[in-house]
Amino acid sequence: MKTADKTNFQWTHKHLLGLKDLSAQEIEFILDTAKGFEQISTRSIKKAPPLRGKVVVNLFFEDSTRTRTSFSLAANRLSADVVEFTMKTSSVSKGETLLDTARNLEAMGIDIVVIRHNAGGAPKLLSRSISACVVNAGDGYNEHPTQALLDCYTIRKQLGTLKGKKIAIVGDIAHSRVARSNIWAMTKLGAEVTLVGPPTLMPSAVDKLPVKISYSLDDIIGELDAINMLRIQFERMANNPFPSVREYSHYFGLTVDRMKKARPDMLVMHPGPINRGLEMESEVADGPNSVILDQVTNGIAVRMAVLYLVSQANQIVGQVKS
């Protein structure tokens, strides 16, 4: 289904910092663009020329395997040159500020910065200070826009649309950038989103978000078209928000038993990496409802679309719009 009319629509953003401020039409446009790129990955020569001569830097201040690899592949398939720049330590402890790092990279002539950072707003800070395009690959627990885009892409591909679909996001909502980007994208595209998890993993003022809240997965699982299981991020759990893994799994784990209450065609999703046996049993992760690996595959097309669009916007609109 296409709601965006490509002939009349002009993508104007030279950065992709988040989905909160994008319109439904803009989100649809990215997904439509990704669809065009999807088949490149299935050809014997997996390359197209649109970013030839452009330099993309993966500026990662946090561990990442799939997102970084996915962005690298996406850039490669568009014929860009890709530079990896990984700093496990934060800029502060390293002694060089984020802005100085970025200015240095810019002085080397990069065109697109793909940034992952532990501080919410770091991509925004970067976008204000350098002239290259900035693509957010996850900032603190603010946003992870390309993850949500690939989630929506996967649902749209499987179910045709998100409009009217009932989708649950389960787990650590408070510390999840994936949840935030998913909430913005899915609700804008017309889905009915329910957040599920213990109150200690809900962010403050959660009732003001355009979503429903449930503390009981069993109560709602039967209605769902798709379920997105978030990873329990132990590194963000310093204050012990639930008593034990066992108790968490008892209430919120996606088990084989619990799957029996779900509709037979409910999509099972996970942004990865999975804690098998914690938020999801292996039989479910690898079962017939799982589209987890489709998500990974679709991520490349979505990221190709994003890199392509921001780069085009930078050329067309120049410095005028950001």
Next chain:
Amino acid sequence: MANDLLIKNGRVIDPLNNVNKVADVLIRNGVFAGVGDKFNANGVKVIDATGKFVTPGLIDIHVHFREPGDEEEETIASGSAAAVRGGFTSVVAMPNTDPPIDNATSVEYVHRMARQARKTHVYTMGAITKNRAGEQLSEMGLMRQAGAVGFTDDGSCVQNAAVMSRALKYASMFGDVVVSQHCEEASLAGKGVMNSGYQSTILGLPGLDRLAEEMIIWRDIQLVKKTATPYHVQHVSTAGGIKIIREAKQQGLPVTCEVTPHHLLLTEQCVCDYDTNYKVNPPLRTEDDINALKQAVRDGIVDALASDHAPHLQSEKELEFLAAPFGIASLECAFALYIKALITPGVIDWPQLIAMMTCRPAGIIHINKGSMTAGVQGDVTIFDPNVEYIVDAAQFKSKSRNCPYNGWKVKGKIEYTIVQGEVRYSSE
């Protein structure tokens, strides 16, 4: 005499003495000699204040001058120059320097640097606890003798209730010295960098729970009930905090509080672009909090207006929102900001505003200032309430520029800042 001065024809507002009329003000030998209209002042230097307001020198009881330790951000000299440019003839420097002001020698150091700067009167508070660590009481008595005008661990809050209880008890033997608190319960505050609520949720930033402030205000007031020590709540920011203070005052407890310009003018909404110039502690709250603070100002519950001038380097404020330091540098535009927040919308009148910047803060720290009573040091601020100007941080005498009001159009221009009869700043 060099320190004789006649200020003619200004509208004199001296709230302590209930003066609000066009009159002349005479200063002789650096002290007030009278307010009236028939002074025989041959040969005395005259300032024509026609059309301008003439008030006792403004007092800011909450500034950070960063010396010793962080002189690249501010020094007592640069902060003093900023103060007089902002119309302030007396300020109280906070002791969270490096090392902290937690002994008499450090108190004397602050005074010495202030004398050398020869701009504004700089008072200092001493730390409540040694090294501001919240554990052992500092030498309050010796600091008091050296001239400390109160005690606070500002920047940090004394977490341990027994330590705070002991501090209040111990300070009570000095009779009139105030113990001030930056009210923030650490476990609830966590690693928060902005107000906890919808905005922090959609920005993905750790929130600072408002209860962290309210809980400490409540706790300390229970302790004050036992000791009757004067207790001052610094930079109150929440409607809930104000409510607790209001009740304490109704019970007749010796509790005072101050409000900053940013908590009267800015909300958490300002953080939406991750601009670190809006990162401040206590954090910017909501419209409801602003309304509660203004109501409290109107009702006289708020005793003082204080800038919490907190200078920081641009390079620090250019960091990620999580990593940047808390603080806003506003000493040089604070007065115009209070006008914008409280006079322009008609919350209070001029005498009420001036009282919260002169005699009332002077009362909190027990200094004989803030009025034009004969014999009091001749500190005067002259301003034109109708002159509009654009805040330009590049013109600051402060060493720092972390000012979110840069570019704001404000009203109320400082014309002269006079300390002991001597013009220490003039706009010309």
